[in-house]
Amino acid sequence: MAEEKPAQPSAEPEASKPKSNLMKNLLVFGLPAFFVQLLIVYALTAKFIVPVTVAQALKSAPAHSKADGKHDATEEGEEESSHEDGEVKEEFVFTVRDLIINPAGTNGQRYLLTTIGFNVSSEEGMKELEKKEMALRDMLNSVLTSKEMKDLIDVSKREVLRQEILASTKDIITHGKVKSIYFSKYIVQ
Numbered sequence: 001m002a003e004e005k006p007a008q009p010s011a012e013p014e015a016s017k018p019k020s021n022l023m024k025n026l027l028v029f030g031l032p033a034f035f036v037q038l039l040i041v042y043a044l045t046a047k048f049i050v051p052v053t054v055a056q057a058l059k060s061a062p063a064h065s066k067a068d069g070k071h072d073a074t075e076e077g078e079e080e081s082s083h084e085d086g087e088v089k090e091e092f093v094f095t096v097r098d099l100i101i102n103p104a105g106t107n108g109q110r111y112l113l114t115t116i117g118f119n120v121s122s123e124e125g126m127k128e129l130e131k132k133e134m135a136l137r138d139m140l141n142s143v144l145t146s147k148e149m150k151d152l153i154d155v156s157k158r159e160v161l162r163q164e165i166l167a168s169t170k171d172i173i174t175h176g177k178v179k180s181i182y183f184s185k186y187i188v189q
Contacts, residue, residue: 092126093182094118096137101144103152111189112144112152117182118169125176132172139168153188 094117101112118136120126129136143165144152151157162181169178 092120092123094120094126094129095184096133096140098185099137099140099144101141103147103149104145105148110149113185113187113189114144114183115185116140116165117184118178119180119182120173120176121179122176125173125178128173128175135172136169139172140165143168149188158183158186 096116096118099112099114099116101114102108103110103112118129120129143161147161151161162183165181166178
Protein backbone atom coordinates (compact mmCIF):
# COMPACT_ATOMS: atom_id res chain seq x y z
CA MET A 1 0.00 0.00 0.00
CA ALA A 2 2.90 2.31 0.59
CA GLU A 3 3.82 1.80 -3.03
CA GLU A 4 0.42 3.02 -4.28
CA LYS A 5 0.74 6.46 -2.67
CA PRO A 6 3.84 7.43 -4.64
CA ALA A 7 2.18 6.20 -7.87
CA GLN A 8 -0.75 8.60 -7.56
CA PRO A 9 1.28 11.81 -7.34
CA SER A 10 3.25 10.85 -10.43
CA ALA A 11 -0.02 10.33 -12.38
CA GLU A 12 -1.20 13.91 -11.73
CA PRO A 13 1.68 15.65 -13.51
CA GLU A 14 1.14 13.40 -16.55
CA ALA A 15 -2.53 14.39 -16.65
CA SER A 16 -1.67 18.11 -16.52
CA LYS A 17 0.81 17.82 -19.40
CA PRO A 18 -1.86 17.12 -22.04
CA LYS A 19 -3.89 20.10 -20.80
CA SER A 20 -0.80 22.28 -20.98
CA ASN A 21 -0.07 21.08 -24.52
CA LEU A 22 -3.67 21.63 -25.53
CA MET A 23 -3.60 25.25 -24.35
CA LYS A 24 -0.24 25.81 -26.02
CA ASN A 25 -1.51 24.35 -29.32
CA LEU A 26 -4.69 26.42 -29.08
CA LEU A 27 -2.72 29.64 -28.61
CA VAL A 28 -0.12 28.82 -31.27
CA PHE A 29 -2.45 27.48 -33.98
CA GLY A 30 -6.05 28.23 -33.07
CA LEU A 31 -5.80 31.96 -32.38
CA PRO A 32 -3.96 32.82 -35.62
CA ALA A 33 -6.40 30.62 -37.58
CA PHE A 34 -9.29 32.52 -36.00
CA PHE A 35 -7.81 35.88 -37.01
CA VAL A 36 -7.17 34.69 -40.57
CA GLN A 37 -10.80 33.57 -40.82
CA LEU A 38 -11.93 36.90 -39.41
CA LEU A 39 -9.92 38.80 -42.04
CA ILE A 40 -11.32 36.64 -44.83
CA VAL A 41 -14.89 37.29 -43.68
CA TYR A 42 -14.18 41.01 -43.46
CA ALA A 43 -12.64 41.11 -46.94
CA LEU A 44 -15.53 39.17 -48.48
CA THR A 45 -18.07 41.40 -46.76
CA ALA A 46 -16.33 44.58 -47.88
CA LYS A 47 -15.90 43.29 -51.43
CA PHE A 48 -19.28 41.72 -52.14
CA ILE A 49 -21.96 42.48 -49.56
CA VAL A 50 -21.41 46.18 -48.77
CA PRO A 51 -21.33 47.35 -52.43
CA VAL A 52 -24.61 45.55 -53.06
CA THR A 53 -26.31 47.21 -50.09
CA VAL A 54 -24.90 50.62 -51.04
CA ALA A 55 -26.19 50.18 -54.59
CA GLN A 56 -29.60 49.25 -53.23
CA ALA A 57 -29.56 52.29 -50.95
CA LEU A 58 -28.68 54.55 -53.86
CA LYS A 59 -31.54 53.15 -55.91
CA SER A 60 -33.97 53.91 -53.12
CA ALA A 61 -32.37 57.30 -52.30
CA PRO A 62 -34.19 60.54 -53.12
CA ALA A 63 -34.02 61.66 -56.71
CA HIS A 64 -31.79 64.66 -55.91
CA SER A 65 -28.84 62.31 -56.40
CA LYS A 66 -29.27 62.66 -60.15
CA ALA A 67 -26.45 64.30 -62.05
CA ASP A 68 -28.45 67.38 -63.03
CA GLY A 69 -29.32 68.00 -59.38
CA LYS A 70 -33.00 68.30 -60.22
CA HIS A 71 -35.59 66.38 -58.25
CA ASP A 72 -37.95 64.10 -60.11
CA ALA A 73 -41.52 64.86 -59.08
CA THR A 74 -42.76 61.38 -59.94
CA GLU A 75 -40.37 59.71 -57.51
CA GLU A 76 -41.04 61.93 -54.50
CA GLY A 77 -44.35 63.41 -53.50
CA GLU A 78 -42.73 66.48 -51.97
CA GLU A 79 -41.33 67.72 -55.25
CA GLU A 80 -44.38 69.52 -56.44
CA SER A 81 -46.11 72.17 -54.44
CA SER A 82 -49.58 73.36 -55.27
CA HIS A 83 -50.50 77.01 -55.37
CA GLU A 84 -53.78 78.71 -54.55
CA ASP A 85 -54.90 78.65 -58.18
CA GLY A 86 -54.35 74.88 -58.48
CA GLU A 87 -51.17 75.06 -60.60
CA VAL A 88 -48.32 72.74 -59.81
CA LYS A 89 -44.86 74.28 -59.68
CA GLU A 90 -41.70 72.23 -60.00
CA GLU A 91 -38.91 72.78 -57.47
CA PHE A 92 -35.20 72.65 -58.20
CA VAL A 93 -32.63 71.52 -55.65
CA PHE A 94 -28.91 71.79 -56.32
CA THR A 95 -26.77 69.60 -54.07
CA VAL A 96 -23.20 70.13 -52.88
CA ARG A 97 -22.07 66.71 -51.73
CA ASP A 98 -19.59 65.63 -49.08
CA LEU A 99 -18.06 68.90 -48.04
CA ILE A 100 -15.38 68.32 -45.39
CA ILE A 101 -14.71 71.31 -43.13
CA ASN A 102 -12.18 71.85 -40.34
CA PRO A 103 -13.96 74.18 -37.88
CA ALA A 104 -12.22 77.16 -36.32
CA GLY A 105 -10.04 76.40 -33.32
CA THR A 106 -9.76 72.63 -33.90
CA ASN A 107 -6.25 72.56 -35.44
CA GLY A 108 -7.45 69.90 -37.89
CA GLN A 109 -8.33 67.50 -35.06
CA ARG A 110 -12.11 67.67 -35.67
CA TYR A 111 -14.19 68.00 -38.80
CA LEU A 112 -17.65 68.46 -40.22
CA LEU A 113 -18.84 66.31 -43.11
CA THR A 114 -21.93 67.75 -44.72
CA THR A 115 -24.08 67.63 -47.83
CA ILE A 116 -26.07 70.78 -48.49
CA GLY A 117 -29.03 71.25 -50.82
CA PHE A 118 -30.07 74.60 -52.28
CA ASN A 119 -33.76 74.96 -53.18
CA VAL A 120 -33.69 77.30 -56.18
CA SER A 121 -36.69 79.17 -57.60
CA SER A 122 -35.98 78.58 -61.30
CA GLU A 123 -34.23 76.32 -63.76
CA GLU A 124 -31.99 79.22 -64.78
CA GLY A 125 -30.87 79.57 -61.17
CA MET A 126 -30.20 75.82 -61.06
CA LYS A 127 -28.02 76.01 -64.17
CA GLU A 128 -26.20 79.01 -62.74
CA LEU A 129 -25.40 77.12 -59.52
CA GLU A 130 -24.11 74.20 -61.58
CA LYS A 131 -21.76 76.55 -63.45
CA LYS A 132 -20.65 78.29 -60.25
CA GLU A 133 -20.29 75.17 -58.09
CA MET A 134 -16.66 75.95 -57.25
CA ALA A 135 -17.57 79.47 -56.06
CA LEU A 136 -20.44 77.96 -54.06
CA ARG A 137 -18.11 75.43 -52.42
CA ASP A 138 -15.64 78.22 -51.62
CA MET A 139 -18.40 80.30 -50.01
CA LEU A 140 -19.55 77.29 -47.95
CA ASN A 141 -15.96 76.60 -46.92
CA SER A 142 -15.52 80.22 -45.79
CA VAL A 143 -18.78 80.31 -43.82
CA LEU A 144 -18.35 76.91 -42.15
CA THR A 145 -14.63 77.18 -41.29
CA SER A 146 -15.34 80.46 -39.49
CA LYS A 147 -17.62 78.61 -37.04
CA GLU A 148 -16.33 77.06 -33.85
CA MET A 149 -17.15 73.47 -32.97
CA LYS A 150 -19.62 74.51 -30.26
CA ASP A 151 -21.62 76.45 -32.87
CA LEU A 152 -21.68 73.54 -35.31
CA ILE A 153 -22.74 71.00 -32.68
CA ASP A 154 -25.55 73.11 -31.22
CA VAL A 155 -28.74 72.15 -33.08
CA SER A 156 -30.47 75.37 -32.01
CA LYS A 157 -27.92 77.37 -34.04
CA ARG A 158 -28.53 75.37 -37.23
CA GLU A 159 -31.21 77.81 -38.44
CA VAL A 160 -28.82 80.74 -37.96
CA LEU A 161 -26.27 78.84 -40.03
CA ARG A 162 -28.88 78.27 -42.77
CA GLN A 163 -29.69 81.99 -42.86
CA GLU A 164 -26.01 82.94 -43.06
CA ILE A 165 -25.46 80.55 -45.98
CA LEU A 166 -28.64 81.81 -47.64
CA ALA A 167 -27.46 85.43 -47.35
CA SER A 168 -24.06 84.50 -48.78
CA THR A 169 -25.60 82.84 -51.85
CA LYS A 170 -27.07 86.18 -52.97
CA ASP A 171 -23.56 87.18 -54.08
CA ILE A 172 -23.27 84.05 -56.24
CA ILE A 173 -26.65 83.60 -57.93
CA THR A 174 -28.15 86.32 -60.14
CA HIS A 175 -30.89 84.37 -61.99
CA GLY A 176 -33.64 83.40 -59.60
CA LYS A 177 -33.02 83.02 -55.90
CA VAL A 178 -32.26 80.37 -53.31
CA LYS A 179 -35.46 79.82 -51.33
CA SER A 180 -34.13 77.48 -48.65
CA ILE A 181 -31.12 75.46 -47.51
CA TYR A 182 -31.21 71.75 -46.61
CA PHE A 183 -28.64 69.75 -44.67
CA SER A 184 -29.08 66.16 -45.84
CA LYS A 185 -25.86 65.00 -44.18
CA TYR A 186 -24.39 66.66 -41.10
CA ILE A 187 -21.71 64.65 -39.31
CA VAL A 188 -19.41 66.20 -36.70
CA GLN A 189 -16.36 64.18 -35.62
